[in-house]
Amino acid sequence: MKVLVINCGSSSLKFQLIDSATEALLAKGLCERIGLDGSQLVYQPEGGEKEKSLSPMPTHTQAVSLVLAALHNDKTGVIKDLSEIGAIGHRIVHGGEKIAQSSVITDELLQIVEDCNDLAPLHNPANLIGIHACREVLPQVPMVAVFDTAFHQTMPEHAYLYGLPYELYTDHQIRKYGFHGTSHQYVSKRAAQLVGRPYENLKTIVCHLGNGASICAVKDGISIDTSMGMTPLEGLVMGTRSGDIDPGVLDFLQKKAGLNWDEIIDMLNKKSGVFGISGISSDFRDLEAAAEKNDPAGKRALDVYEYRVAKYIGSYVAAMNGVDVICFTAGIGENGPDTRANVCAYLGYLGIEIDKEANAIRGQEKLISTADSKVKVYCLPTNEELAIARETVALVK
Ligand code: ADP
Numbered sequence: 530m531k532v533l534v535i536n537c538g539s540s541s542l543k544f545q546l547i548d549s550a551t552e553a554l555l556a557k558g559l560c561e562r563i564g565l566d567g568s569q570l571v572y573q574p575e576g577g578e579k580e581k582s583l584s585p586m587p588t589h590t591q592a593v594s595l596v597l598a599a600l601h602n603d604k605t606g607v608i609k610d611l612s613e614i615g616a617i618g619h620r621i622v623h624g625g626e627k628i629a630q631s632s633v634i635t636d637e638l639l640q641i642v643e644d645c646n647d648l649a650p651l652h653n654p655a656n657l658i659g660i661h662a663c664r665e666v667l668p669q670v671p672m673v674a675v676f677d678t679a680f681h682q683t684m685p686e687h688a689y690l691y692g693l694p695y696e697l698y699t700d701h702q703i704r705k706y707g708f709h710g711t712s713h714q715y716v717s718k719r720a721a722q723l724v725g726r727p728y729e730n731l732k733t734i735v736c737h738l739g740n741g742a743s744i745c746a747v748k749d750g751i752s753i754d755t756s757m758g759m760t761p762l763e764g765l766v767m768g769t770r771s772g773d774i775d776p777g778v779l780d781f782l783q784k785k786a787g788l789n790w791d792e793i794i795d796m797l798n799k800k801s802g803v804f805g806i807s808g809i810s811s812d813f814r815d816l817e818a819a820a821e822k823n824d825p826a827g828k829r830a831l832d833v834y835e836y837r838v839a840k841y842i843g844s845y846v847a848a849m850n851g852v853d854v855i856c857f858t859a860g861i862g863e864n865g866p867d868t869r870a871n872v873c874a875y876l877g878y879l880g881i882e883i884d885k886e887a888n889a890i891r892g893q894e895k896l897i898s899t900a901d902s903k904v905k906v907y908c909l910p911t912n913e914e915l916a917i918a919r920e921t922v923a924l925v926k
Contacts (some may be wrong), residue, residue, distance in 0.1 A: 530615035530925075531555065531608065533600075534920040537619070537659025539651065540559035540564055542592050546600055546607060546614070547918040554914075555607040555747065556600060560592040568592075572599040574607050589662035617663050618671040618921030620711070620913070624676035626702060631920040633671040634660060642674065648702070648759065672922040680710030683751035688848070691758075705763070707755035709737045712858065713745035714752075715916040716909050720854045723896070724905055732849045734842055737911065738868065739859035740768040744838065746845035754848050756841050762797055766837045768811035771801035773837075803830040813861050813868065830884065835868060839875035846879065852904055855881070857897075858911040864891040869908065874876065879904050898903075 530550070536543040542560040547553070558572040568586040573579045580599075586592045601608045608614070619634070625645040632638050639657065646653045663672060689705040690698060697703040713735045720735075721728040733747040742765040745755040756764030756772075766772045774797075782788045788796070796805075804811035807830035809819050819827025825829050839889025846852045855876075856862075866888050873883045888897040890908060898906035 530612050530922060532915045532921050533596075533614050533617045533663075534917045534921070535617060535619050535659050535663065536914075537589065537655055537662075539655040539658075542589060542596070542659060543673070544596050545914040545918075547915060549615075549918055549922040552918075553572065557914075558596065558599065560586055560596065562586070563589055563592050570595050570599060572596075572605070574864075575604045577605055580605065589658045590665050593659075593662045593666045599642075599669045611667065614667065614670055615632075616921045616925045617667065617670055618917040619660055619663070619672060620677070620917055621656045621674045622677045622708065623649035623706065624678050624682075625706070626682070628676050628679050629682035631675045631924060634674050638674060641737060648706070650684040652771065658773045671925040673917075673924045674918045675711055675920045677708045677710050678706045680714045681707030681745070681752045681755050684754060685904055703759055705755070705758045707743070707745070707752065708757045708761045709741070709743045709745070709755075710752065711913045711916045711920075712737050712911040713743075713747065714913050715819050715913065716856050716858045717745070717747040717750075719905060719909060720856050720905075723894070723907065723909075724854055726853070732852045733854045733856065734845050734849075734852050735856045735858060736838060736842070736872070737859045737860055738765075738838070738857065738862035738865070741770065742767045742838075742859070744841045744845065745832050746848050748849045754845060766806070766834050766840065767802040769799050769802045771805070803834050806830040806833055813865055817865075817867060829891060831868070831871070835871045836875070838872045840867075842872070842876065853917045854877065854907065856907045856909040858909050863893075863908060863910050866890070869897065869906075872899075873898075873906060878905075881906060 532547050532549050534545045540563045545557040546555040548555055554575050556574045560570050563566040563586045570582050570584055584595055600606055623645040627641050642653055642657055651905040716735045717733045718728055721731050728750045735745045737743050741761055743755055743757040745752050751833050762770050764772050777791055782793050807816055807826045809815055809827055814825045816830055820831055861868055870883050870888055873881050882899040883897055884899045895908050897908050
């Protein structure tokens with residue numbers, strides 16, 4: 530079966546077409562600036578050139594139609610007929626407390642997603658638009674929703690409750706939910722395969738270090754804690770997000786710096802993180818280049834970033850009473866040998882030793898710890914789209 534995987538944002542739509550039998554990627558692409566001037570479709574058949582075409586996309590429905598046209602165009606299309614698409618898997622950001630696993634999309638499920646709009650106001654409404662657009666264009670095709678939060682629904686109460694009045698949880702569902710669940714699950718399962726041990730009997734820490742970044746403690750096959758919270762702002766220092774800060778800072782900013790709430794939240798989401806600390810960039814390639822030229826701002830940002838990652842790893846070792854495997858994944862985790870090495874340099878007390886030569890890789894699945902290391906450390910590329918395709922096939926079969 531061919532599965533179309535959709536990740537829909539408010540003005541963008543990323544897609545991949547995956548052959549579930551071989552798990553091969555057939556084509557991928559992106560619609561940008563939907564509903565805006567200058568909208569563009571980027572389409573790339575596997576092994577082929579990237580094609581960019583400016584096309585008006587007033588709505589997401591239009592965008593989905595253009596994606597389908599690209600997928601079965603005469604020259605570079607990868608399917609002969611739209612009926613070859615057997616299912617669609619949608620990435621949904623927030624499923625709240627009601628969703629602990631992927632689900633076939635029904636009207637009831639859409640209501641649950643809509644009920645979570647307040648918890649993810651930037652993402653869930655956009656995800657829903659993507660689902661409605663696909664329903665309009667391909668009404669016969671079964672669809673599955675795969676949630677970023679679902680994997681973390683196994684967290685125990687002592688991990689997900691904040692130190693706030695309990696009514697805030699019961700009345701407003703204010704608690705830690707966690708994100709990147711699809712990636713954390715995919716990577717931790719793959720790690721178990723690589724070390725040849727049962728997933729249900731392994732302590733793994735997954736460091737998903739992309740623009741957005743989170744760490745997850747996976748014990749005996751379930752998520753027991755993760756660094757993102759009710760929103761993706763908590764936890765690690767990220768590309769442009771602050772991660773954990775003293776809530777007292779917010780009051781200070783309002784009173785002393787005269788910022789209003791929208792400005793504060795915008796700053797925490799878009800102007801903070803390594804971008805804010807360095808004043809250079811949110812991209813680690815730029816920061817590493819700056820640090821190499823002895824620019825203290827670049828080095829400072831990297832130091833803060835790596836320290837926070839190491840600190841979270843330490844806390845999850847405590848939470849699990851040990852760790853067997855640590856995995857680095859996503860843009861920086863997969864492509865940042867220095868970041869991996871510097872984080873692991875804090876972890877000598879765990880008996881972790883990094884093999885310098887093995888670690889000198891980018892974007893490959895590889896054991897990067899030495900044979901003597903007490904904990905196995907992997908560079909392990911994530912593949913959220915493949916994970917979504919697998920979940921989708923399992924549910925529609
Ligand atoms: P997201 O999916 O959250 O947008 P990614 O997982 O694609 O993020 O990660 C993007 C980040 O990965 C970039 O901002 C950059 O910092 C980092 N990155 C990508 N390639 C490299 C590289 N070759 N070296 C160091 N960092 C890299």
